[in-house]
Amino acid sequence: MPAFFVATVSVKDADKFQDYAQKSGTTFAAHGGELVLRGKAEAALAGALAHQAVGIVRFPDLGALQAWFQSEAYQALIPLRDAAADMTIIIYSAPV
16 A cells, blocks of 8 residues: 655755755655655645645555665755754555
8 A cells, every 4th residue: 555755844944955855855766755746835725834845755655665764865864854944744544
């Protein structure tokens, strides 16, 4: 069953965030990950808009997603991520 992560983002440093986005994007493929959406939040249809941007990445399954997150390549990017943005990353699973 495919697994997704949804990252909600409030950028603190635009240059660092662009660097993080480029570098993190290169880590997905090794685990079968594919960027589904990266975009700017435009407006809230219901509730409060608490972030500036969102990223959604699909993996073949939960194991692949967790392997990506725990990978040495991604773990090395966490200090850059934390300097670049306040980010919440949530895992979702979905039927095929």
